[in-house]
Amino acid sequence: MGEKNLAKESICKWHKKDIEKNLQALIKLVNKPRFVCGNCGRSANSKKNLCKPIQIKKTKAA
Numbered sequence: 183m184g185e186k187n188l189a190k191e192s193i194c195k196w197h198k199k200d201i202e203k204n205l206q207a208l209i210k211l212v213n214k215p216r217f218v219c220g221n222c223g224r225s226a227n228s229k230k231n232l233c234k235p236i237q238i239k240k241t242k243a244a
């Protein structure tokens with residue numbers, strides 16, 4: 183139950199308890215999502231936090 187460096191891991195691999203205990207850390211990783219996981223449907227700011235990252239294309243404001 184030690185302090186893992188979850189920020190360096192794929193959030194796809196976080197366990198439920200990790201999410202509960204590190205909610206604030208998780209929010210920092212996903213608050214400005216630029217990538218979506220093609221596997222799990224999660225989104226994150228950094229592709230390193232997803233197991234199958236796909237860049238979210240910016241839609242230009244019309």
Ligand SMILES: [Zn+2]
Pocket residue numbers: 194219220221222223224232233234
């Ligand atoms: Zn994933």
